[in-house]
Amino acid sequence: MQFPGIPIEFRLNEERIVTLALEAGRKKHVVTLLNAVRVPAGKHRVIWDGLGPPEWKKHGYVRRNLGLHRYKVKLLTFPVSEPEYVMSAGNSGKLPAFDPLASTAWLSDHCPPSAVLFLPPVRDKSAQIVVASVFAGRGDGLVWLTPQGEKLFGCRLDGWAGARCLARDRHPSGATPFDFLTLTIWHGKRDAQGKILDHGWVVISGIKDRVKYHLAGYQPKQAMIPFNGIRYRAGLAVFNGVVAHTDPIDGKLYVFRFSGEKLVRKAVLDLPDAGGCAFDEQGNFYYIQGTSVWRGKLKSAGNRIVLSEKKELISRDLEAPQQLTLWNDRIFVSDWGHSHQVKVFDVEGKLVQKIGHPGGPQVGLYDPMRMHYPFGITVDDAGILWVAENDYLPKRLSRWDAIDGTFIDAFYGPPQKEGGGFIDPLTPSRFFYAHQDPYNSAISLTGTMMFEIDWEKRTSRLAAIPLRSAEPVERPNGEQCQRKWLTMPKQVFPGWTAPCRTLHWKGKLFLTDAGHAGSQRFAPILGVWYMKRNLTLIPILSAGFVGKNGENWAPWKRRDLQKLLPPPDKTPWEQIFYLWRDLDFDQQVSKEEIMTLAMPWHPRRKSSSHVWLGDDFSILTSSFFKLPCLGCEHNGMLEYDFQIKKFVLPVDLPYDWKIVQAGSWYTNGTVGIFKGALRWQLPISYNSDITGTLPGMMERPRNIIGPPYSWKRNDGSYEELFIQQLNSGKLVAMTADGLPAAVWDSCRIPGSKQKLPFLKDAKFASFCPVPDMGEYVITGVVDSQIIRLPALRELDRESWVLELDDSQIRAIPKEVSYPKPWLNRTTVIPRLDHELTVDGDARDWPEFPEAWADLQGLGRFRLAVDSTYLYGLIQCPYFRLAFDPDATPWNRNSRVYANGNSIDFFLRTTPENVNGYDHVAAVRESDRRVLLSQDLAARSLFKCYVQPKSMQTPSPRNIPAVTLAGIRIKRSADITEFRIP
Incomplete structure (x- = not known):
């Protein structure tokens, strides 16, 4: 029975x-x-x-x-x-850019704007403004705007590239067969440091839905252009079908002419230290060389084209000119150096006016009249000067009166493509936003901005830039100069990235990089900054792990500091915990200010532990070590005592993530520790459907969002909740004892029937409980969406x-x-055209979330629907495709063997590239044949989890565990019965 x-x-x-x-x-x-x-x-x-x-x-x-x-x-x-969606902070748009309603959220590219171009009205088309950035993340590399700044449409070139320069034909009749031309980086070749290896031409029609492009017939010099080296002052100009391109990398002026829709190279002229260039309506060629502006003529001399009638128009008043444009008998030049202004000259080279306040990038109170790296410039038919400011802090496109230089307005975008930010809970009108350079952020351009939020109008305004770190400066030939500090030349950078999470102690404001987008996982150090009255930040504390060869924190490269550490062959530096406090406030690191401690070493741990800062300033590590904070001195220095140290649970855990404390509980999102003992562990706590789409499957949690939320109940007990994001993008409000209180996959938009989905590749950056205003999360694919959560205190x-x-x-x-459970459901995927034979039984594959589906009448197929990494081996009669399991996800290289001959095959498996291709491979039940969609193969993408019997079965810690098959519901008159199979 x-x-x-x-x-x-x-x-x-x-x-x-x-x-x-x-x-x-x-x-x-x-x-x-x-x-x-x-x-x-x-x-x-x-x-x-x-x-x-x-x-x-x-x-x-x-x-x-x-x-x-x-x-x-x-x-x-x-x-x-x-x-509920509230607003997007620090952005020109009103709604997130990934939503169809977001027609104005256009300044959310990977890089800041580098070029801007006015297109006059022609025939049935009204006037437009085209804005370009070198690379586009989730946004568009090229964006078409109305003269009022509203987005019309956009596109990306060659994957995720945009453009560095824009130009249109200045001849009245216009012999160029396209609306405008662009200079962009193509192929996307990078070296091991992520630097671009080559660049090229792309020609654009500029017509919506009919964008044409054509690669010019020449290969420019391969030069090491830094990945974020967007301040590379190439020039592009067009007149009557003649295209001129100045290249400061190799010091050349390239001249082309259109033959139909093809570009034919006509000349290569020496032009060292070149910059921007432009034609006027008479065909005169203006170009920047060094710190001067010249005028000449491109003329035919037999079979050659020469630059003749050269005249130096402007030889003074410029420090580091970048780009130029011509309008109303005026020459507009974007200049850097100490000015960072747009300088206006007459046709004879006399300085007429300077637009904008001088000074350039700033720290402290923000002055919107000061431009940061003005680069591409254009003037529309209404006499408005558009300036593409080539900077992250802030990312901005400003508008000025071209006649008198009056500042009109500006459009702002988030400095990084994946959103972020933090609301100060004690002063909720302050919103902090950090920019982090993903490539060695400790020495690259990082910083923090402070916005003022008007909650009633749902708008934000940049109020201050408290921190701006090392500044990347490039010479015209593309080599990087010595990076320098703007206002604090000798300041040490204490954290992994720039800070934006706020902490308070007795009226003093501190910021830390522990607890927002840049340090959700795998951050081996953290920093603490103190906010001065002039709204600038100074470093006061750094804590974390030294790392192999002192790689985690730059000062550990110093030999005098390495003498504080034991020999690495006796005690690996990955397990050495350190604490630095700037006791004399000189923003320098001395031996007397550092304390170290050797942590318990776990042989299975392959990297340093990671650190987290609690709301009480206590320091927690992923190995569950806790260093309490004793207090704060009157000068803002935090007090710690290494004699008071505690190991909450000194054992190795399956997931090496950051730790948060909620009352007597400690959790990293996958385990729960209560009074020093392990009480729950994921995925065991989830035995039924939490995802709503895969019954019986457990979604792997991605990260904890911010500190836990705690409140006191009427019976005197405390409830602690923490917000966690799953791999699908969904949010879970989890209790400290490991139970989900609610799961959300979208948010509503006030006044709209549409909802904003929490996308799989969206990254929730922070959780911000604001007293008397509610609980908020900050997220975004490209923007910083502020989303108000339902009242967490209503949990019973x-x-x-x-x-x-x-x-x-x-x-x-x-x-x-x-x-292993099988799910019955129908899934629509692209038409399948390519077949491969699986070597081995498909049922011996490692268990990832999978499903059966009926593919257009072809029979029942087993689909792989998980989308993280690819590994294994596939064999078929035609070729043998081997994947390197040790390759990095950013640049996963594979090799195809065809008829015994080896050919290179590039396989891209980054989350950006695989997004939207969840159902890309299938195995037929009858004959175990793998089918690939033609659309997928064209993109060099293949995502199917195959593993031969010779490979060791992955452990449960690497695979989302499959639990129960689901819940059956039977309804009666007054009782709903849930039966767990």
């Missing part, structure tokens, strides 16, 4: 989100029966089969009878409500004791085995 199960009943007065779980002993989690399930009002009964959590086995899962008499039942209920919790007698325990099966 089959065991009928153990009934657990509860009643709801209204429809709620319900989580039901059992635990035994000292808060030891046993099983989760309902996982954030929407349940109507009424009386409900859940049937538990009496078995414990599933355990991973090679060919399936096993659940056992725990043989316990006493369990504690936990019931969590949460209101049925949705998060009940608990009671469930006792089993001996007869019930004997009736429960001792052990139940579950095969």
Whole structure:
């Protein structure tokens, strides 16, 4: 006779989100029966089969009878409500750029704007403004705007590239067959340091949905252009079908002429130290050389083209000119050096006016009249000067009156493509935003901006730039100069990236880089900055792990500091924890200011542990070491004592993530520690559907978002919640004891029927509880969306004791085995054209989230629908495709063997490239044939988890564990019964 199960009943007065779980002993989690399930009002009964959590086995899962008499039942209920989109901070758009409604969110590219071009009205087309950036992340590299700055449409070139320079034909009749030309970087070849290796031409038609491009017939000199070296002052100009390109890399002037829609190179002239260039309507050629502006003529001399009638128009008043444009008998030149202004000259070279306040990049209070690296410039038919400011702090396109130089307005964009930011909980009108350079941020351009938020109008204004670190400066030939500090030349950089999370202590404001987008995971050090009254930040503390060869923090490269450390052959430096405090406030590191401690070493750990800063300034590591903060002195220095140190749980854990503390609980999002003991661990706590799309599967958590949220209940107990993001992009509000209170996959937009989905590749950066205003999360694919969460304090919790007698325990099966579950559903994927034969049984593949599907009548296929990394081996009669499992996801190289001949094959598997291709491979049930879509093959993408029998089966810690197959619901008059299979 089959065991009928153990009934657990509860009643709801209204429809709620319900989580039901059992635990035994000292808060030891046993099983989760309902996982954030929407349940109507009424009386409900859940049937538990009496078995414990599933355990991973090679060919399936096993659940056992725990043989316990006493369990504690936990019931969590949460209101049925949705998060609400509030605004996008620090951006010109009103809605996030990945939403179809967001027609104005156009300044959200990977790089800041580098070029801007006015297109006059022609025939049936009105006037337009084209803005270009060198690279586009989630935005567009080329954007077409109305003269008022509203986005019309956009595109990207060659994958994710934009353009460095823009030009249109200045001849009245215009012999060029395109609306305008662009100079862009193509192929995207990079070296090991992420630097661009070559660049080229692209010609654009500029017509929506009919964008044409054509590569010019020449290969420029391959030069090492830094990846973020967007301040490379090439020039581009067009007149009557003649195209001129100045290249400061090799000191040449290239001259081309159109033959139909093809570019034919006509001349290569020496032009050292060249810069921007332009033609006037009479065909005169203006160009920058060194710090001067010259005028000449490009004329034919037999079979050659020469630059004749050269005259130096401007020989003074310029420090580092970049680009130029001509309008109304005036020469506009964007200049750097100490001015960072647009300087206006007459046709004879006399300085007429300077537009903008001098000074350039600034720290402290922000002056919108000061431009930062003005680069591309253009003037429209209304006499408005558009300036593309080639800087991240801020990323801006400004508009000025071309006649009198009056500042009109500016459009701002987030400095980094994936959003971020932090709301100061004590002063919620302050919004801090950090820019981090992903390539060696400790020495590259990083910084912090402070915006003022008007919550009623839902707008933001840049108020200050508290921190701006090392400044990348390039010579005209592309080589990088010595990086320098703008206002604090000798300041040490204490953290992994720039700070934006705020902390307060007795009226003093501190900022840290621990706890936002740049340090959710794998940050081995953290820094703390103190905010001065002039709204600038000074470093006061650095803590973390020294790392191999002192790589984690630049000062550890100094030999005098390395004498403080033991020999690395005796104690690996990866396990040396250090604390530096700037006791004399000289912004320098001395031996007397550093304390070190050797941490317990786990042989399986291949890298340093990671650090986190609590709201009480205590320092936590991923190895669960805690260093409490004793207090704060009057000068703002934090006090720690190495004699007071505590190991909360000195053991190795499956996930080496950051640690947060919630009352007596400590968690890294995958495990829960209560009073020094392990109480729960993912994925065991999830035994049913939390994702809403893959019943019975466990989504791997991505990261904890910000510090936990704690409040005191009426009975005196404390409730702690932390917000966690899953790999699918969904948000989970989890309790400290490892139970999901609610799961959200989108947020509503006020005044709109559409919703904003939480995309798979969106990154939630921070969680900001604001007293009396609610709880917010900051996220974004390209913007900083501020999203208000439902009131977390409305979480209700009940608990009671469930006792089993001996007869019930004997009736429960001792052990139940579950095969790898198969899901029945229909999935639409692209037409499949290529077939490969799988070597081995498909059912021996490692278990990733998979499903059966009927592919356009071809039969039942097994689909791989997970999308992280690719590894393994595929064999077929035609070729053997081997994947390198040790290759990095940024540049995963593979090799194809065809008929014994080896050819290079580049396989891109970054999350950006695989987004949207979840269903890209299938195995037919009847003959085990793998099918690939033609659309996928054209993109050199292939994502299918295949593993031969010779490879060792991955461990459960590397694979999302499959749990129960789902929940069956049977309704009656007044009882809804949930039966767990």
